[in-house]
Amino acid sequence: MRKIHWITLAIIISIIASCSYKPTIEELKRFAATEVYPEDSYLDTISNKRALIIVAHDDDDCVMAGTIAKLTANGWTIRQLSFEIHNTPGENRNPAHLICEGSEKILEDELYRLGADTVKYPYMPIPYEEIERIYLYDKVAEALTTRIQEFNPSVLFTFDNIKGGYGHPDHIFISQLVLDLFNEDKISAQLIYQGVITRHMEAEIDRWQKPKMEQWGYPQPGPAADKLYGIEGIPLPDVQITISDQAETKMNYLRTYPESVRKNFRKFIPYYEEFDAELYFSIFDREFFRIIEKPGKEPLTEMAT
Numbered sequence: 001m002r003k004i005h006w007i008t009l010a011i012i013i014s015i016i017a018s019c020s021y022k023p024t025i026e027e028l029k030r031f032a033a034t035e036v037y038p039e040d041s042y043l044d045t046i047s048n049k050r051a052l053i054i055v056a057h058d059d060d061d062c063v064m065a066g067t068i069a070k071l072t073a074n075g076w077t078i079r080q081l082s083f084e085i086h087n088t089p090g091e092n093r094n095p096a097h098l099i100c101e102g103s104e105k106i107l108e109d110e111l112y113r114l115g116a117d118t119v120k121y122p123y124m125p126i127p128y129e130e131i132e133r134i135y136l137y138d139k140v141a142e143a144l145t146t147r148i149q150e151f152n153p154s155v156l157f158t159f160d161n162i163k164g165g166y167g168h169p170d171h172i173f174i175s176q177l178v179l180d181l182f183n184e185d186k187i188s189a190q191l192i193y194q195g196v197i198t199r200h201m202e203a204e205i206d207r208w209q210k211p212k213m214e215q216w217g218y219p220q221p222g223p224a225a226d227k228l229y230g231i232e233g234i235p236l237p238d239v240q241i242t243i244s245d246q247a248e249t250k251m252n253y254l255r256t257y258p259e260s261v262r263k264n265f266r267k268f269i270p271y272y273e274e275f276d277a278e279l280y281f282s283i284f285d286r287e288f289f290r291i292i293e294k295p296g297k298e299p300l301t302e303m304a305t
């Protein structure tokens, strides 16, 4: 009983510590991209306006939600596929319908990672060989190939396959698997858009996150992934997409998830609940993508099977 009280107190303190501080606009701007990339010019030229978002967890597309909403507004048909779906409280669906046609589970039984329930920190990076060993590659590949071929998208949206955003093995696994299917010509999409952030954004978020994670007693995944994979961060973007017109929709999307997800967003999307949508996304007014064209011009990582 006593232990539970201490845990409750610790949770309350951490909630107060993480929520009560509202930075100035200048402080918030420190997290925004200082880099400029060419505005995307490919998506407007595509006639088959169909895309699939393929992510491990439904909320992973928070880095690209503005772009998805923008494409939907421009007549695209887009669906979200993921292993995990977090329904909006009181609803039998997740918030994906706010930015696209909605979401679907890739696997009914949700079993894609062996031993997942025994891992203390499932978000921490592990070697690529380990990913190959513990993830159910063939099962997921088969389920995804069928779905993708049925939907017939021209574009696939995923995380990057090298670092999976911040090193979560689920992200790396599924992004690499989609890239493999694409490069092996098993699916008919023309392009993969990998949602990334810029080096400046990544460095600032890591720097800001470090003392918080230490304080809470959690290992920090981003720097650990850089070290493990011998990289300097996530792959660099090729293009940017301006999303200021989607500010309200994107903010609504983020805030419609249940608290368990919004709490995670707080670690990667600094202070998004402390500002109104228009102001917040006038600072974070662009989303960034690495584009992979067919046939695969990017070198495959060691994980490819």
Ligand SMILES: [Zn+2]
Pocket (backbone or CB within 6 Å): 056, 057, 059, 060, 168, 171
């Ligand atoms: Zn995730």
